Amino acid sequence: MIYSEKVMEHFQNPRNVGVIKDADGVGKVGNPVCGDLMSFSIKVKDNRIVDVKFQTFGCGAAIAVSSMVSEMAIGKTIEEAMKITNRSVAEELGGLPKNKLHCSNLGADALHAAIKDYQEKQKAEKKNASEKSAPADKCYCPYCEGPLEGLEDYCSSCQIELEDCPECGKAKKKGAEKCPHCGATKPRV
Amino acid sequence: MKRVYLDHIASTPLHPEVFEAMLPHLKENFGNPQSLHSVGQEALRAVEEAREKVAQLIHAQASEVYFTSSGSESNNFALKGLALAQRSRGTHIVLSAVEHQSVLHSAKSLDKLGFSTSLVPVDEWGMVDPEEVKKAITKETVLVSVMLANSEVGTVQPVQEIAEVCRASDVLFHTDAVAAVGNVPVNVSELGVDALSLAGNQFYGPKGSAALFVKKGIRILPFIDGGIQEGGRRAGTEDVPAIVGLGKAAELAMRDMEKRAEAARPFRDRLIQELPQRVDHVFLTGHTEKRLSHHASFCIEFIEGEAMLLNLDMQGISASSGSACTSKALKASHVLLAMGIDHALAQGSLVFSLIEDTTSEDINYLLEVFPPVIERLRKMSPLYTKYLEEREK
Numbered sequence: 001m002i003y004s005e006k007v008m009e010h011f012q013n014p015r016n017v018g019v020i021k022d023a024d025g026v027g028k029v030g031n032p033v034c035g036d037l038m039s040f041s042i043k044v045k046d047n048r049i050v051d052v053k054f055q056t057f058g059c060g061a062a063i064a065v066s067s068m069v070s071e072m073a074i075g076k077t078i079e080e081a082m083k084i085t086n087r088s089v090a091e092e093l094g095g096l097p098k099n100k101l102h103c104s105n106l107g108a109d110a111l112h113a114a115i116k117d118y119q120e121k122q123k124a125e126k127k128n129a130s131e132k133s134a135p136a137d138k139c140y141c142p143y144c145e146g147p148l149e150g151l152e153d154y155c156s157s158c159q160i161e162l163e164d165c166p167e168c169g170k171a172k173k174k175g176a177e178k179c180p181h182c183g184a185t186k187p188r189v
Numbered sequence: 190m191k192r193v194y195l196d197h198i199a200s201t202p203l204h205p206e207v208f209e210a211m212l213p214h215l216k217e218n219f220g221n222p223q224s225l226h227s228v229g230q231e232a233l234r235a236v237e238e239a240r241e242k243v244a245q246l247i248h249a250q251a252s253e254v255y256f257t258s259s260g261s262e263s264n265n266f267a268l269k270g271l272a273l274a275q276r277s278r279g280t281h282i283v284l285s286a287v288e289h290q291s292v293l294h295s296a297k298s299l300d301k302l303g304f305s306t307s308l309v310p311v312d313e314w315g316m317v318d319p320e321e322v323k324k325a326i327t328k329e330t331v332l333v334s335v336m337l338a339n340s341e342v343g344t345v346q347p348v349q350e351i352a353e354v355c356r357a358s359d360v361l362f363h364t365d366a367v368a369a370v371g372n373v374p375v376n377v378s379e380l381g382v383d384a385l386s387l388a389g390n391q392f393y394g395p396k397g398s399a400a401l402f403v404k405k406g407i408r409i410l411p412f413i414d415g416g417i418q419e420g421g422r423r424a425g426t427e428d429v430p431a432i433v434g435l436g437k438a439a440e441l442a443m444r445d446m447e448k449r450a451e452a453a454r455p456f457r458d459r460l461i462q463e464l465p466q467r468v469d470h471v472f473l474t475g476h477t478e479k480r481l482s483h484h485a486s487f488c489i490e491f492i493e494g495e496a497m498l499l500n501l502d503m504q505g506i507s508a509s510s511g512s513a514c515t516s517k518a519l520k521a522s523h524v525l526l527a528m529g530i531d532h533a534l535a536q537g538s539l540v541f542s543l544i545e546d547t548t549s550e551d552i553n554y555l556l557e558v559f560p561p562v563i564e565r566l567r568k569m570s571p572l573y574t575k576y577l578e579e580r581e582k
Contacts, residue, residue: 011499017569032533032572035493035521039571055571057536059495063569164520 004094007064014063016070018053025121027113030106036062038110042073044118049073049081054110061100065107068093073111081115084108190505193551197391197483197542198340198368199509203434204393210437211395214430222427223418232429239436243400246439247366247385248376255401255419256432260367261291262412263386263401266423267363268295268334270409271384272304275331275361280304283325283333283360285317285346286527292334292365293523309335314476315344315528323354330360337366337385338373341511341524341540342475343484345369352381361407367391367399371442372450372481383407389431392446393545394438398431445545453483453543456552460485460541463556468563474525474538483544488530489537491573492566497539500562506555511538533572 003011023041030036036058043051052070056063068089073081086104090096096104148155148171153162161174172179194202214235220228222236237251244251257263272282282296286308296306307325311317317335326333333355338345348364355362363384366375370385371392377385384407389398403409415424465471470490489497494510501508511522525535541555567573 008499011496012503014569019574028571032536033521035536037571055569055574057491057533057570057572058493060499062493063496 002097003060003064004096006092006094007061007096010064010067010093011060014067016051016053016067016074017055019055020051020053023053023114025114025116025118027110027115027117029110029113030058032057035059036103036106038062038066038106040066040070040110040114042111042114042118044078048077049075049115052111052114058103058106059100061096061103062106064093065089065096065103066110069107069111078115078119082112084111191554192505192507193547193554194507194544195541195547195551195555196507196509197544198540200390200396201393201544202546203395204438204441206441207394207434207437211430211434214433218429220429222429223416232427235433235436236427236429239432239439242436242439242443243387244402246375246443247370247387247402248378249402250405252420253377253402253405255403255423256427256435257399257401257412257423258397258428258431259399260289260365260386260388260391263367263388263399264289264291264334264365265295266401266409266412267384267386267403268292268332269299270412270422271361271363271403271407272299272332273302274408274410279329279331281327281329281331282306283309283322283330285309285311285335287311287315287317287339287342287344287524288334288336289340289365289367292336296334305329311527313529314479315339315342315474315524316476316479317346317351319347319350319354322351323358326354326358326360330358332361332363334363334365336368337364337375337380338369338481339475339524340368340484340542341522341538342486342528343480344476345373345479345481348382349380355383356381368481371438371446372483374446377402377404384409389435389438392438392442395431395434397428398435398438400435449545450482452545453547456543456547456549457482457485459552460555464559467556467560471563472534474528474530481542484540484542486538486540488525488534489539489563490534491537491570491576492563493536494538496566497537497562500566501558504558504562506558509540509542511535511540 020041020043024044025042028039030038039055041053042049052073054066054070056066072084086108089107090104155162162171163174165172165179218231220232222229222233240251240254244254257266280303282304284296284306300306309317309321309325335346335351337348352362361383364382365386367386367388368391370387383404385402387400390396411422413424418424418427461473472488474486474488498510511525521532521535522538525538
């Protein structure tokens with residue numbers, strides 16, 4: 001099996017699947033072109049995350065990551081939850097295959113997006129909130145955060161040439177030694 | 190737990206008779222076919238007997254069959270060996286957009302050596318139009334390669350017509366027939382191909398057994414330099430057990446191919462008919478009629494292939510998916526995208542390919558287990574929730 005027992009356990013029995021109807025914050029990341037799409041909704045009380053629900057379109061790792069992130073976030077304060085990183089999620093899951101590490105990025109990103117959405121709503125910037133907070137339905141250039149469709153070999157925002165990382169399949173700078181997503185280094189010839 | 194193996198396209202099981210035929214060559218008949226002593230000559234005899242059988246299976250001459258280690262090697266050998274031998278005539282290659290990676294990437298390697306490649310599109314059924322091949326051929330074209338059958342969507346290509354187009358333009362034609370040989374009748378002279386790849390683990394032979402047919406008189410450069418094995422074109426001590434296994438598998442295919450296809454076809458048709466009835470938003474991929482008799486492939490909307498495979502595996506069912514996440518490259522299948530299927534739907538690819546042991550109970554079991562697996566994953570899917578909300582409106 002390519003996955004750890006913990007990953008398989010979360011995949012088989014995912015926690016907190018669903019949507020919170022009157023959520024305080026909603027975050028969506030990824031798109032089907034990249035392979036995964038995650039949607040998190042959170043409920044916040046006295047600066048503490050009291051409930052998290054997620055929905056995920058994606059592989060086994062993406063589902064397990066979502067489940068683990070939801071479990072890690074419940075009960076944490078906003079500040080604590082913002083400290084959940086892709087690394088800590090992957091660690092809690094007993095590791096992920098290298099080419100699946102980007103799934104853990106998405107999990108933490110989706111949670112953080114939901115928190116940011118909550119914070120923006122708090123600031124009563126409701127008008128802009130939906131546009132600003134949801135980095136929805138796009139892939140992003142790992143160097144300038146400019147939007148990518150997911151297929152181009154060139155980032156029009158920062159004007160660098162991109163290629164697909166052979167390990168995780170995400171965009172990295174052409175010829176770059178190290179992939180900014182999965183950390184894979186260039187295969188030695 | 191009940192185990193149902195429906196992943197013919199990944200590998201068929203080794204047929205017990207093939208196993209028996211190979212055994213002596215793993216034990217007492219260990220000789221090197223190039224040795225002059227009788228132990229070596231015994232091995233040589235076994236290799237040449239196998240070559241004869243493989244040739245018979247595709248209606249070729251034994252001297253036109255070169256043994257290799259895999260379908261991928263055969264494709265590499267054909268593309269590189271044929272193109273480089275023709276280099277002085279031109280440097281353009283034509284492929285279909287749905288070729289196997291071993292064909293596409295061989296062409297990529299050739300591009301680095303100064304060749305260029307044109308990809309011929311396919312229609313929504315994954316079918317190549319011979320007219321499109323004709324249009325793609327230029328004065329510079331020296332080689333066309335279009336597969337006989339596609340393992341991801343099961344579509345069988347009009348290879349005979351494409352071969353005619355190539356012949357009329359005086360261009361060599363190779364077909365990757367790995368998914369087809371041993372499963373459908375293949376006759377190289379009727380097809381009119383100059384080269385053809387086949388692999389044993391697609392018809393109950395061992396892994397590591399494969400061959401390339403090259404028509405007599407066609408120049409091909411050696412793929413492995415060294416000794417005189419395989420006519421000096423593919424050096425290295427022969428893998429005698431694998432070759433013997435391939436020969437036996439070819440012999441069994443000649444005997445059983447029709448019987449196997451007849452047994453598989455009703456099961457395939459049942460899956461194609463009933464899966465979309467039992468679960469909504471399930472679409473057949475590939476051609477409805479011109480497809481491999483053991484092959485039923487689908488796209489299941491709103492969910493992703495790897496998650497389906499893991500869930501099916503937990504129920505004892507082995508299947509395949511062309512989804513991004515199942516391949517290490519994490520890209521949606523180039524085959525499905527070439528057919529015009531959008532990215533999200535292509536992620537939900539699922540392939541069931543039957544083997545000769547598949548029973549009616551296996552199909553019943555799959556049909557029973559399938560709907561709850563899909564329902565479970567769709568409940569988790571934001572795309573499905575969105576669809577339901579939009580439908581309500």
